[in-house]
Amino acid sequence: MRKGLVLLATLMLSLSCAAWGRFGHTTIAEIAERHLKPDVKERIMHYTKGQHLADFALFMDSVVNIPPYKQALKGWHATIVDVKCRCTKSIRESVRKSRDGVTAMEDFRKSLKNYKELDDSTVFLAIKCIVHIVADFHCPSHIRYEDKGNDGKEPIKYFKKKTTIHKVWDTALIQGEHKKWTYKMYADKLDTFSEKEIKRVTKGWAKEWFEDAARDFRPYLYRVEPSMTLGRENFVEWALPLAEKQIQKASYQLAYALNTIFAK
Numbered sequence: 010m011r012k013g014l015v016l017l018a019t020l021m022l023s024l025s026c027a028a029w030g031r032f033g034h035t036t037i038a039e040i041a042e043r044h045l046k047p048d049v050k051e052r053i054m055h056y057t058k059g060q061h062l063a064d065f066a067l068f069m070d071s072v073v074n075i076p077p078y079k080q081a082l083k084g085w086h087a088t089i090v091d092v093k094c095r096c097t098k099s100i101r102e103s104v105r106k107s108r109d110g111v112t113a114m115e116d117f118r119k120s121l122k123n124y125k126e127l128d129d130s131t132v133f134l135a136i137k138c139i140v141h142i143v144a145d146f147h148c149p150s151h152i153r154y155e156d157k158g159n160d161g162k163e164p165i166k167y168f169k170k171k172t173t174i175h176k177v178w179d180t181a182l183i184q185g186e187h188k189k190w191t192y193k194m195y196a197d198k199l200d201t202f203s204e205k206e207i208k209r210v211t212k213g214w215a216k217e218w219f220e221d222a223a224r225d226f227r228p229y230l231y232r233v234e235p236s237m238t239l240g241r242e243n244f245v246e247w248a249l250p251l252a253e254k255q256i257q258k259a260s261y262q263l264a265y266a267l268n269t270i271f272a273k
């Protein structure tokens with residue numbers, strides 16, 4: 010009983026600071042799954058034992074305080090860029106000791122080259138992490154800028170409710186604007202990129218994708234200041250289209266990552 014309560018508290022704690030929350034993560038996973046090549050999907054489903062990507066899109070948030078994952082996956086929910094939005098190896102090393110999502114994705118690309126030689130549980134764990142990390146790249150509260158020393162945890166008000174800008178980006182914005190929507194409905198709404206657009210946004214790998222997200226968000230970085238009261242006109246009107254574009258990019262990049270790794 011006690012152990013159960015501790016576990017529940019841990020889960021709630023970790024989910025309260027989860028990029029995109031359940032709604033965003035499951036939406037991204039759902040769109041990505043729709044864009045997997047049929048043979049790739051079949052290979053992936055072997056490891057997931059038929060579970061869909063959305064079923065474990067929150068995995069990394071649910072184990073954030075649970076050993077041995079706590080140490081193994083540490084830092085993978087965020088990455089950093091310099092003032093010119095470059096996610097160089099040196100800034101990742103110096104600021105985050107290479108504990109970041111981009112480095113993790115670069116390592117997965119290498120370690121999964123011979124995925125058929127790895128045991129099934131190792132490959133499944135990698136799939137669960139990839140599904141989460143690519144989504145986190147695009148959540149504004151999880152993009153760290155060298156010149157902005159905080160992660161948005163100062164108090165603000167969002168439609169009269171006391172909260173933080175970090176939590177608003179994570180969940181309140183997209184969920185608040187889509188009450189009673191399922192992630193499949195949201196995926197239907199957002200899965201609109203043409204083949205040409207998909208090709209454009211999937212160029213490169215993790216570093217390029219994260220830098221692109223950082224550049225998209227950069228002009229808005231200082232728009233929200235501590236103690237502000239955010240509402241429709243001064244926030245939702247620009248923030249929602251921005252968030253949705255990031256969700257779209259994350260979805261197609263995630264599909265691309267899995268289509269590449271499990272191509273044969």
Ligand SMILES: [Zn+2]
Pocket residue numbers: 027028069070086141145
């Ligand atoms: Zn996360």
